[in-house]
Amino acid sequence: MKAFIVFVTLCSIAFAIEGEYCYTDVVRACQTTNKLSTSPINCTAKYGAIDAVEEGLQKYVNHHFLRSFEYLLMSTHFANYEKNRPGFEKLFRGLSDGTWHDAIELIQYITKRGGKMNFDLVSKEVKEEEVSEPNFELYELSAIAKALDTHKRLALEAHMLHSEAARKTSKYHDPEISSHLEREFMHKHRDIIRKLAGYTTDLNSLLVGPDSSLSLYLFDEYLQKE
Amino acid sequence: MKSFVFVVFFVCATAFAAEQLQCEHKKVDVPKDWLDMVDPCVEKMRGQIQEELKAAMQYMAMGAHFSRDTINRPGFAKLFFEAASEERQHAIKLISYLLMRGELTSRVSQLIRRNLVPKLTSWPSGVAALKDALRLEASVTKKIRDVIIVCESNPTQYNDYHLVDYLTGDFLDEQYHGQRDLAGKVSTLEKMMEKHGALGEFLFDKKLLD
Ligand SMILES: [Fe+2]
Numbered sequence: 001m002k003a004f005i006v007f008v009t010l011c012s013i014a015f016a017i018e019g020e021y022c023y024t025d026v027v028r029a030c031q032t033t034n035k036l037s038t039s040p041i042n043c044t045a046k047y048g049a050i051d052a053v054e055e056g057l058q059k060y061v062n063h064h065f066l067r068s069f070e071y072l073l074m075s076t077h078f079a080n081y082e083k084n085r086p087g088f089e090k091l092f093r094g095l096s097d098g099t100w101h102d103a104i105e106l107i108q109y110i111t112k113r114g115g116k117m118n119f120d121l122v123s124k125e126v127k128e129e130e131v132s133e134p135n136f137e138l139y140e141l142s143a144i145a146k147a148l149d150t151h152k153r154l155a156l157e158a159h160m161l162h163s164e165a166a167r168k169t170s171k172y173h174d175p176e177i178s179s180h181l182e183r184e185f186m187h188k189h190r191d192i193i194r195k196l197a198g199y200t201t202d203l204n205s206l207l208v209g210p211d212s213s214l215s216l217y218l219f220d221e222y223l224q225k226e
Numbered sequence: 227m228k229s230f231v232f233v234v235f236f237v238c239a240t241a242f243a244a245e246q247l248q249c250e251h252k253k254v255d256v257p258k259d260w261l262d263m264v265d266p267c268v269e270k271m272r273g274q275i276q277e278e279l280k281a282a283m284q285y286m287a288m289g290a291h292f293s294r295d296t297i298n299r300p301g302f303a304k305l306f307f308e309a310a311s312e313e314r315q316h317a318i319k320l321i322s323y324l325l326m327r328g329e330l331t332s333r334v335s336q337l338i339r340r341n342l343v344p345k346l347t348s349w350p351s352g353v354a355a356l357k358d359a360l361r362l363e364a365s366v367t368k369k370i371r372d373v374i375i376v377c378e379s380n381p382t383q384y385n386d387y388h389l390v391d392y393l394t395g396d397f398l399d400e401q402y403h404g405q406r407d408l409a410g411k412v413s414t415l416e417k418m419m420e421k422h423g424a425l426g427e428f429l430f431d432k433k434l435l436d
Contacts, residue, residue, distance in 0.1 A: 045295035069279070069338045076321050080331045082253065100314065104307055107290045117290035119283065119343045136335045141249050204247065212248035 045114030049165050049174030054115040056161050057106065062122050063157065064103035067150055071096035073136040074143050085216075087223025088140060095147060095192070099154075102185065109180060140216055141203045148196040155189035162186075261328045264384045267377035268329055271389075272337060274373050275317045280342055281366055282313035287344035288355050299427070301434025302352050309359070316397070323392060352427050353415045360408040367401040374398075 022043035029041055075092035078085040107117050138146060158181050165177035206215035289307035292299040321337075324330045330337070349355040374393050377386040418426030 065283070065342075066340065069342075072318070072321075073334050073337055076325065076330055076337065077334045079322075079325045080334075081256065081325070081328050082331050100311070104286070104289070104310070107286070108293055108303075108307075111290065111293035111295065114295045116294050117287070117347075119287060119290075119347065130340060134335055137332075139249050139251075141247070207247050207249060209248070213251055216251070 045112070047114075049167075049172045049177060050110075050113040050115050052172050053161055053164050053174070053177060054110065055118075055121060056164060057110050057115070058118045059121045059123050059126075060157055060161060061103050061106045061110070061117065062119060063126055063154065064099045064106065066122070066126065067154065068096045068099040068103065070134070070136055070150070071099065071147070074138065074147070077137045078140075078143070085140065085220045087220035087226075088143065091223050091226070092143070092147070095151075098188075098192075102188075105184060109184070113177070140219075141200065141207060144196055144199050144203065148193065148200060151189060151192050151196065155186065155193060158185045158189065262384075263324075263327050263329055263386060263389070266380070267373075267384075267386055267389070268324070270373040270376045271320060271324055271329075274369060275320045275337060276339065276342075277366060277369050278313050278317035278320065279338060280344075281362055282310045282317070283342045284344045284346065284362055285310035285313060285359070287347045288349070288359065291348050292352070292355070299352055299431045301431035302355065305434050306355070306359070316400075319396075323389070327389070351419075352431065353412060353419060356408060356412045356415065360405060360412060363401060363405050363408060367398065367405065370397050370401065 022041060025041040025043065071092045075089050075096060077083060078088035078092065110117055162178045162181050165172070165174045165181070167173065203215075203219065206212065206219060285306045289303045289310060291297060292302035292306060321330065346358065349358065370393055374390050377393070378390050379385060415426065415430045418430060420426075
């Protein structure tokens with residue numbers, strides 16, 4: 001019994017020390033007379049599951065940048081003198097701005113949790129898109145349909161990261177990451193997806209029949225005021 | 227009988243057509259006389275859009291680096307993230323200009339390519355990053371000058387007065403002011419760091435947050 005208590009005490013000491021890398025490193029560093037001989041102190045902001053999801057978050061940032069540029073191209077197409085749809089231009093420009101700022105916010109978040117950014121990483125699926133020549137010069141309804149699909153993919157990627165952070169093992173469970181993803185991304189995604197889906201519903205009925213060209217003109221006017 | 231089948235077919239066809247979604251509309255015949263930009267100049271402008279975005283992503287990498295917990299320079303990070311968004315705005319301004327001149331009616335999908343990954347991603351100090359930023363701006367200035375040279379005369383002998391004026395008065399103006407600002411920051415910081423390295427950078431960083 002005594003031996004067990006000693007064992008438990010030893011373990012708890014070991015545990016306490018394990019949680020105090022930074023302090024022990026600092027104590028050691030402060031005792032060393034020669035500053036140059038000290039190894040770097042282990043005082044990072046890292047805790048929880050950030051190491052496990054860091055790569056996923058980095059990819060997520062890069063996907064945001066790629067989508068932001070694609071939305072910018074779609075917006076550009078609607079702004080040429082032949083298309084001349086300022087409402088659609090504004091809609092896609094807004095999506096481009098939004099994904100751009102979300103990417104910056106996400107980089108800041110990664111570094112808040114002690115991680116760093118890697119601009120090289122993209123997922124296999126996104127990498128595969130490069131083999132086909134992409135087309136972002138689309139007609140109105142097709143463009144909104146594409147944006148809806150794109151934004152759903154972004155939303156589902158956040159879900160995936162969320163589940164990764166919330167994997168209920170002592171190693172991985174990190175509700176701070178999940179909560180951040182919910183607050184900063186998921187609800188926003190929900191609103192954008194709902195809006196775009198609503199637009200496809202409208203256009204799907206407005207574009208039937210001979211008045212479709214006039215409908216598009218009026219719908220564009222509506223989008224300008226949105 | 228034959229004609230009856232034909233009539234039925236025709237009626238059905240029009241009925242279906244009326245029910246069909248009209249997603250595409252015909253191209254309108256707009257006179258082309260007003261389109262007076264020449265190809266080499268347009269190509270240069272398209273290239274410059276890509277350059278501005280490359281600069282944006284390079285600044286983004288600087289912002290990311292100085293945001294790290296082990297670097298901890300929020301002032302520098304703020305400066306560089308803002309610079310990144312400004313560069314993106316420059317790209318958008320160039321796009322808007324081309325659209326105003328009736329360009330970008332085709333090959334828009336190829337306008338931005340996927341080769342914007344920043345080359346440098348870490349810096350030994352704040353002053354090293356500021357110096358890199360200054361070099362980056364100088365190279366962008368040179369590229370804008372190259373656009374101007376092509377759009378002013380070479381190789382078609384067509385002087386695009388309006389674009390050249392816009393690039394000179396608007397873009398170059400911003401380049402030179404920006405470069406002066408960066409050069410001043412490099413000087414101040416390097417002088418502060420000469421005797422007080424760590425403290426100099428710490429204080430300068432906090433100043434950038436104001
Ligand atoms: Fe620029």
